[in-house]
Amino acid sequence: MSNTNQEPQSELVVNVTVNGSETREIIPARTLLSEYVRDHLYLTGTHRGCETAKCGACTVLLDGKAVKSCNVLAVQANGKNVTTVEGLDDNGTLSPVQQSFWDNHGMQCGYCTPGFVITSTALLNENPNPTVDEIRFGLAGNICRCTGYTKIIESVQDAAQRINKGA
Amino acid sequence: MRDFTYICPESIDEVCQLLSEQENAFIIAGGQSLLPLLRLRAADLSCLIDINGLKNANYITFEDQKVKVGPTARHAEVANSETVQNHCLVLSQVASHIGDVQVRNRGTICGSVANADPAGDPPILCALLDTEIQANSIRGETTYSGSDFFHGFYATDLEEDEFVTEVRFPEISPPTGVGYEKWEPSEGAYPVATVGALITLEAGSISEAKIVTGAIEPGPTFAEEAIDILVGQKPTTELITQAAISVGENSDPIDDAEGSILFKQELMKTLSKRAITTAVTSAQGGA
Numbered sequence: 001m002s003n004t005n006q007e008p009q010s011e012l013v014v015n016v017t018v019n020g021s022e023t024r025e026i027i028p029a030r031t032l033l034s035e036y037v038r039d040h041l042y043l044t045g046t047h048r049g050c051e052t053a054k055c056g057a058c059t060v061l062l063d064g065k066a067v068k069s070c071n072v073l074a075v076q077a078n079g080k081n082v083t084t085v086e087g088l089d090d091n092g093t094l095s096p097v098q099q100s101f102w103d104n105h106g107m108q109c110g111y112c113t114p115g116f117v118i119t120s121t122a123l124l125n126e127n128p129n130p131t132v133d134e135i136r137f138g139l140a141g142n143i144c145r146c147t148g149y150t151k152i153i154e155s156v157q158d159a160a161q162r163i164n165k166g167a
Numbered sequence: 168m169r170d171f172t173y174i175c176p177e178s179i180d181e182v183c184q185l186l187s188e189q190e191n192a193f194i195i196a197g198g199q200s201l202l203p204l205l206r207l208r209a210a211d212l213s214c215l216i217d218i219n220g221l222k223n224a225n226y227i228t229f230e231d232q233k234v235k236v237g238p239t240a241r242h243a244e245v246a247n248s249e250t251v252q253n254h255c256l257v258l259s260q261v262a263s264h265i266g267d268v269q270v271r272n273r274g275t276i277c278g279s280v281a282n283a284d285p286a287g288d289p290p291i292l293c294a295l296l297d298t299e300i301q302a303n304s305i306r307g308e309t310t311y312s313g314s315d316f317f318h319g320f321y322a323t324d325l326e327e328d329e330f331v332t333e334v335r336f337p338e339i340s341p342p343t344g345v346g347y348e349k350w351e352p353s354e355g356a357y358p359v360a361t362v363g364a365l366i367t368l369e370a371g372s373i374s375e376a377k378i379v380t381g382a383i384e385p386g387p388t389f390a391e392e393a394i395d396i397l398v399g400q401k402p403t404t405e406l407i408t409q410a411a412i413s414v415g416e417n418s419d420p421i422d423d424a425e426g427s428i429l430f431k432q433e434l435m436k437t438l439s440k441r442a443i444t445t446a447v448t449s450a451q452g453g454a
Contacts, residue, residue, distance in 0.1 A: 051206065072202070
């Protein structure tokens with residue numbers, strides 16, 4: 001879709017590649033990306049927490065970069081690639097980050113977990129060998145209100161080891 | 168969120184045309200400040216013009232002794248840019264600590280400058296470095312000077328039909344140095360107090376000094392008394408301390424939930440001492 005030389009529209013057609021599948025919907029311009037993946041595509045792994053861009057539970061990858069999907073319009077993802085937590089596994093085999101969160105119990109209630117898993121995946125893509133300080137800094141945009149941060153950081157450290165070993 | 172219309176043009180001319188034609192139109196770049204406001208219905212607009220589709224707008228270049236930042240260059244890209252690190256290190260350092268990683272992946276320098284949040288970092292840095300702020304409208308191109316562009320809460324010299332198309336930062340190298348400090352209640356939160364210092368040395372004395380405070384007042388504010396204390400003197404620890412105390416005591420913070428006036432003034436003294444010390448060290452050629 002190109003809006004060039006068109007009038008501004010209140011409803012638009014969007015084409016977004018989500019977890020490798022092409023999606024196409026007609027949506028109101030004000031639809032948030034978090035609403036799009038949950039209410040239009042029924043991918044409810046992306047959690048809405050604060051909806052004020054503070055908590056990071058709704059984090060998804062937009063063209064490989066971690067963004068808060070409650071703070072991006074769905075129309076802004078038009079023509080782009082979105083990865084949600086449902087898109088991380090390989091035909092049922094958990095990704096190294098998912099498996100590490102599972103094995104290290106990197107969660108308490110689990111509500112923030114999809115966001116942490118996505119942000120950690122992006123962090124390890126950019127920095128495969130982060131220090132604890134780098135992990136803390138890189139996860140500053142995600143809040144665990146159970147305060148289970150210690151296990152989350154251990155999970156990311158473990159995931160880094162798995163990735164570096166090629167596991 | 169209220170309904171609005173949306174368009175994603177590909178050229179600056181189209182954006183200018185739309186800004187002049189559409190009633191109550193807003194620009195969205197990163198949207199990290201705008202979307203929360205829209206959700207709270209605190210911003211009322213009828214048309215959103217998305218500049219993320221602009222061709223050749225995501226650039227960071229070094230030309231004419233200036234680091235030029237395009238309208239869709241993200242904070243993360245500015246922070247990681249070798250061009251920025253080589254010619255204006257403080258910009259890279261500041262950009263790498265704006266908000267959190269998700270915010271830095273979306274937010275833009277040009278957008279922060281246009282938004283002029285009192286606690287935002289780019290406006291404070293633009294005032295300190297007297298950055299050139301370029302804006303376009305159907306009337307043509309205007310260049311504003313960063314040191315007198317900001318006028319309090321979300322207020323700038325920008326006209327309603329203009330939008331920021333480039334911000335140009337000067338090259339910073341010895342004998343000029345810059346220090347920048349802020350205090351955030353938690354990592355990634357909006358700072359409660361921010362200060363930037365710029366020092367130029369000549370024959371061991373301070374020939375030029377600038378100190379800008381932010382977050383405590385409605386907009387970037389020059390600490391004139393402290394600047395007068397520094398200029399013409401040798402940068403001793405005693406002098407820096409005296410200037411830092413002056414920054415705090417002469418500041419006029421807003422009393423709010425994030426801190427009392429006294430707390431913010433004390434914070435400002437400490438931050439100023441660190442910022443001026445860093446500026447002097449880097450002006451001397453140190454790290």
